Amino acid sequence: MNGTRNTIYPLDDSPDASHTAENRRPITELCKDQGIPGAPIALPPLNSGGQQDIADLSNFVSSTLNRYNLMTSACISALARTELSLEDCMQREVFHLKSTPSDSIFFTAKPFSSGLSKAPLRAYIFLCTLSFAISAIMLCQGVVYPLVGYEGQSFNCSRPRFWRRMASDEFQLEVESFGIAWGDGPRLYEKSTTLHSFTTASTSFSVETYGEPMKFNGIYFILKEPFQGEPYIWSEFTLHYTRDNITFTKQSWRGWIDIIDSARRIALFRWGPVTTVNMDFFLWIFCYTIVAILFTFSIVFILIQKEHYVKPLVLAGIVVLMIISICDVPVRATTWHMENNVDDIVSIVLQGLMGALLFILFLAIWAEKNLLLSIMLYGCCNIASSAATYKGKGSFDVLALLGYGILPCCFVLYNVIRMRLLTTSAHRLMNEDLVKYNDVFLSMIEGSSSSDLTDLENTSIKIHQEISTTSKQARQMLNVKNVHEVAKQLKLPNAKAVEGRLKSFLSQQLRLGSKNGEEFVPLTNLDFLYTQACMVYPLMREVVLGWAKASGGALSHGAHEIEDLEEHMSNSSEHLLAQRLKAPSRAIEKVIRCYGGDASFLLDICRESIVFSDTASLVKCLQIIHADSNVRICRIKNRYSSSFNAYETGGYRDVALNLQLKTGDAELLGVDHHTFELLLIHEHFYAIKDKDGHERYVRWRNMRGR
Structure with a gap:
């Protein structure tokens, strides 16, 4: 993610002449427009001794205040020329992340947050789409084919087995005759044949050939004795039939046989070689069809x-799966004639658990957190369901096992291994610097007195405790009253796009403040x-210059020795602002990666x-800052603490303070709630x-998505 430092410019792939490098506008030069000469804001006047000239300070403040409106107008003027603001730059960067093969979770702007990258994620979505489509097709075939019916002349039924419940309590039935049936009525063909007795020595029986091909979608058995018990029996058998007495078709029939006559002797297996066609079937046909369509659109958008558009479509598909999985629990309980035994309870529990895990997966994708864990749990639940099915039926649903069990688990394992390798590479990359910085830290501790280190730790803890009791989470805030004043005084150039954008932002902030009754609202506009x-x-x-002089420190502007820093300080006004502002490219990157787009x-x-x-000087400066009533400390990070994990910063350590100026000048300029950062190094x-x-640190940071 590259960009010119402190520059507002368009990110079009083919910029026109007005957006060439010569015409790009650094933020620090915006104030040169509107007839403002020299640096954006002059530095406070210093006398020959390097001290502030009190007599001229009021003129400096007055000049600064007069330039406030001019600076705002200059910034807007530059935006009008480029017709692209930093907000637009950030949106372009977000779109860039979504549209490139760089690592990014679910094609949004949070790279690495769950260990996912685009390539395997695309493949996973494609394979899921394929699984759902195949499942829908197979279920549709299971419904359509029996409705259309089959045709045959000669039939052979082999290896019939019967249970009082599904895959439990197997028993033998004495069958007198066997025949085919057609329709839901059903119509039982009158011609049937006396069957061979089914014994351990005879595992098949057949019916004589019909005179012509007959359409059928059911099989019936005439029992020798009336059946006592529930009016349904779970059965499995293999049927061979042929239309030409040459080529035989083999079908495995499995499902419920209903006792359909008052004498309780005719057992009918209807709807062909599938588990009974019922509401359960139609629910899942609808589910897999809708999900396959949604995922297909996802692939098209990819x-x-x-x-x-991929994330909303995937979420919609998961919602459909979740609803059907939950609704299928009572449907399955009634349709499959389940009883309160261990197998039935396990089946119901796994089905309900599937719906709960789909809800968790939905939340994980929505929040983009713990996604791999959610996918793994869903895959394991499907594997457990397949195992329970195998125990009950003695056979696997291969598609369900591979597509919904093994595939998610393999996807998670791949990404875990990938992230492990990536983390190892990142650690190896920074290992030399970690060792170097650790040696420096040990040297610093050896060269410091224990009292100084203790004072640093205690002062940091004291400040942190005070912040915790008086402040909320640190954010950039906007005074709504100031926005009202700016909205009244703001004169916009003849650029409708910029005018609309700024007016929209101002009205949004005013609306937020009035709606919530708050004087301050988060400032999210870059x-x-x-x-x-x-x-x-x-x-x-x-203010910082005064702290540095009072504590024996020096501002850092490229020099590497305290003496050089002192000498450099008096000659550092030129382009100083450009050096000390965060690069917009990095600001945009950080907002996207770390803050979810909230600037x-x-x-x-x-x-x-x-x-x-x-x-000792560092501790003295920290204590001076703590005692200064002209600033408010919003956050402190003492990276010199022995408890700090230096790996988070590549081994580098300092004391980082986030502060707000509470001076009269800052209040007059409307920046008394703008938070800035001060590093004590x-x-x-x-x-x-x-x-x-x-x-190396930037590469390491990019590997970790920071």
Whole structure:
């Protein structure tokens, strides 16, 4: 995900002349429009001794305030020329993630969050579609063929077996004759033959050939003795029949035989060689057909690169499966004449569990969390159901076992192994840096007094506890009252697209504030966040500079020694803003990967660093910040703590603070609720940072989807 640093520009594949590199507008140069000369906002005036000139400070603040509206107008003017804002850039990046073979879960903008990548996911969706389609076709055949009927002249029935219930309590029936039937009526063909007695020595009996091919979809048996008990019997047998006495067709009949006469001697097996055609059959035909259609559309959208439609279609298919699975529980209980024995209870429980697991899978896909675990549980449940079927019927439903049991489990195992290999590669990539940073950390501990380390730990804990009791989750917030004022004063250029976008955003924020009765709402617009960052930086730098001087630290702007930093500080105003703002490309990437598209959680667009030669100075600076009433601490991360997992940052350590300026100038500019980041870095860690190490860290970060 590449992009020009701090630049607003279109991401079209074939930009026109107005969007060439020469015409791309860095955010830090937007203020040069509208006749604003020099740097976006001048730095606070310093006297010859490097101290703030109080007499000129009011002029500086006044100049800054006067430029506020001009800066806003300049930003909007630049957006009008490019007709593309950072918000649009982010949407383009999201679309880019959805439409490329880069790793991404369910074709949305959360890479790696569940260990999935597009290639195996596409294959899995294709195989699932194939399984559902085959299941629907087979069930349709099982219904359609018996309705149409079969034709035969000569018949042979072999290996008949009978149970009082499905696959339990097998017993023998004395059969007197055997014949074929047609229709649901049914019509029993009168010609039947006396059958050979079915004994252990004789495993088949046959009927003599009819004079012409006869249409049939049922088999009936005439019993020697009336059947005592329930009016249905579970039976299985093999039927061979032929139309020409040359080529025989073999069918395996399995299902319920009904006692249909008052004398309880005629047992009829209707609807052909399938388990009795009933509501259970039609439910699953409907289910598999609808799901196969939905998944087929998913494949079509994948092929035409409209993959953002895939997730809703998959979710819809899972909802259908879930509803049918749950509805099938009472239907199966009545249709299959189940009783309260172990096999029946297991069958019902597994069917209900299947519906529950489908609901969990739906939630996992919706939230994009724990997806692999959900798929694995669903696959294992299907395998257990196939095993229960085998125990009851003595045969597997191969399609159900492969398509709905083994396939999901193999998919999960593949992704787990893949993520394990990826994690190992990432660890191997950063192993050298981890060792290097760990040695530096140990060296820092050895060179620091135990009291300094204890003070650092205690101060960090104290600040964290204060934040936990007084603050909610840190987010960028917008004062709705300020939005009202901006909406009144904002003069937009003649660009309908930009005007509509900004008006829509403003009205949305106003509506949110009035609807919830809140004065502050989350600020999710990247354009406004970067405009605020441009305005808050010179004010923030003034405060941070005072902290650095008071504690013996120095601002970091590319130098690697404290002396160099001190010398560099007085000559760093040129392009300073461009150096310290987060690159929009990385901001967009982070919002997409880590925050689910909510830019209000992005707290480090504006940032600064202070480097210290020893731990005592770092602790002193942290204590000064804690005592300063001009700032509000929103979050603290003490990465120098021994309990911190350095692997999360590739071994690198610092103290990261998220702060808000609470000065009168910040309030007048409307940026007193803009959160920025300040890093307190020990000189040893700052000295070993290099370009190659950062590139390795970026690769490692991308592997982990951060």
